[in-house]
Amino acid sequence: MTTPQQLHIPVLLDAVIDLLHPEKGERYLDLTAGYGGHAQAVIARIGSANLATLVDRDAFAISQLESLGQQGARLIHSDFLQASQTLASENQQFDMILLDLGVSSPQLDKAERGFSFRLESDLDMRMDQSQDISAATIVNHYSEKELSQIIRNYGEEPSNRAHRIARAIVTRRAKQPIVTTTELADTIAQVLPRRGKIHPATRTFQALRIETNDELGQIERTLPLLIKLLAPGGRLAVISFHSLEDRLVKNFLKEQLNSGLEADLTVLTKHPISGTDDVYNPRARSAKLRAAAKINN
Ligand SMILES: C[S@@+](CC[C@H](N)C(=O)[O-])C[C@H]1O[C@@H](n2cnc3c(N)ncnc32)[C@H](O)[C@@H]1O
Helix, strand or coil: CCCHHHHCCCCCHHHHHHHHCCCCCCCEEECCCCCCHHHHHHHHHHCCHHHEEEEECCHHHHHHCHHHHHCCCEEEECCHHHHHHHHHHCCCCEEEEEEECCCCHHHHHCHHHCCCCCCCCECCCCCCCCCCCCHHHHHHHCCHHHHHHHHHHCCCCCHHHHHHHHHHHHHHHHHCCCCEHHHHHHHHHHHCCCECCECCCHHHHHHHHHHHCCHHHHHHHHHHHHHHHEEEEEEEEEEECCHHHHHHHHHHHHHHHHCHHHCCEEECCCCCEECCCCCCCHHHHHCEEEEEEECCC
């Protein structure tokens, strides 16, 4: 039988533990608990699952955390913005908060989740499967201009390529809705040549994933709430997987650095810690870890 930890290998685990520096009896909030890899390691150090609050918007991930729930961890099935708002309204505070952003290996590897153009499936990409909007909704209902903007801004495709992809999608869907991952990948491959090893649909799939899950909006609106959720002296660690995510984290921490005496946080990572050297975990290659601590005042 596979354990939750075998489904997803936690990224930069040693560095996260170093920076969060868990001590016996401290309170832990994991806003992207996934398969509990980081959470297990922290709970082992704080000494009790009762001190942990574990959040994920994916029902399958929450089901995999059930054994930690039975040991006393509070499990919250919700997006991290809503969870942070709820916890703040309850005046909860934590000594450590972790955000390990993006998707998990099981989300990417299970064809039926519809995240991968390599695996034939309905075009889904919802992390929370109870959400109404899926990638298929966006592909079949957004205007050509909106599609082009998303592909440019979130896929970081140059404008001319973004326009060509958006035009190809709109032309194809006028004949028949685009319902599967491979139909979309083929539509894009027909208008864009392959560049080296990278499939021409790669960046469009990233863009659709970000839009489907409002990934950047979630991060941008949650980060400021974490100041209230951190106890004095509390540590925050954030792992991001692409430059758009990392930029939001970097700017948030930079604002703190620029706030001088008004700052709530002190930055613990002058430069981000990179996952490039993790030979055991190819998913870690693009990871960047930044951390900060709440000033004790
Ligand atoms: C990279 S995995 C986390 C893996 C986890 N640290 C571990 O060791 O198993 C990211 C998880 O965050 C969840 N997630 C991503 N964005 C989220 C959001 N806005 N709110 C709640 N959960 C989110 C995903 O569903 C996924 O399970």
